[in-house]
Amino acid sequence: MDLAWVESHRNATDRGSLALAPGEHLLAGGTWLFSVSTPEVTGLVDLTTAGWPPWEPLPDGGLRLAATCTVAQARQAPWPDPVLAGQCADALLMSSKVAAAATVGGNICLGLPAGAMTALTAALDGEAVLWTPDGGERRTPVAAFVTGAQTVDLRPGEVLRAVDLPGAALRAPTAFGRASLTSHGRSAALVIGRRDPDAVVLTLTAAVPRPVVLTLPPEPDERAVRDAVADAGAAVGWYADVHGAPDWRAAQTARLAVEVCAELAGVAA
Structure with missing residues (x-):
């Protein structure tokens, strides 16, 4: 999209240059900012010129x-x-x-x-x-x-x-599970498991409005996993949009969580 309302662009060079004037917005990759209508944005401050190593x-x-x-x-x-x-x-x-x-x-x-x-x-x-x-x-x-x-x-x-x-955390074994309504669709449920020395840590995203982190015993049984996921969903709510109904997302998240825990069972942390 052409940002016809943007009147200025400047490069970030130090911390002082990150102070925004009215109407200015920070710019990094721009893949989202340039795809939506944002008439309130009249100036861009480019973070990619700050020289931060990746x-x-x-x-x-x-x-x-x-x-x-x-x-x-x-x-x-x-x-x-x-x-x-x-x-x-x-x-x-x-x-x-x-x-x-x-x-x-x-x-x-x-x-x-x-x-x-x-x-x-x-x-x-x-x-x-x-x-x-x-x-x-x-x-x-x-x-x-x-x-x-x-x-x-x-x-x-x-x-x-x-x-x-x-x-x-980087050195810990992990497992990954993802569900979508279509083979090349947006994630509707995503579960990542990490095997720590004394626990399995599950992170739930996509099916919930914000990340949920669950800490479970090293080899939890299926009922414990499903109960933990259900309690988490009840606490934060299951997300709903065109990419999946809440009850379907809940079921997929529970399934993925069980599969991720099974994959990590017996893996040395």
């Missing part, structure tokens, strides 16, 4: 993904096991051209229930690193940063700088 190693063996890291770059990051990142990237059903522009930070900040970068980073205990307008920093789990369908805990003047993924 990824950086953390002291504990973890990984920092910059907010401007593209989906394509995230797939190529130095993961201990790249399978989960590839599965989540594929779940977005993007062309290679879009994946080369769409960013991890943009996908998370949109707060879409089917946001697969949200699912990936929440499932790996990701922590959102937020630059505050006073020059400080605020941190919050990605699972708490997305508070509902297209709502996030981004306060006035804040900028998502990066997501930090701890080394222990």
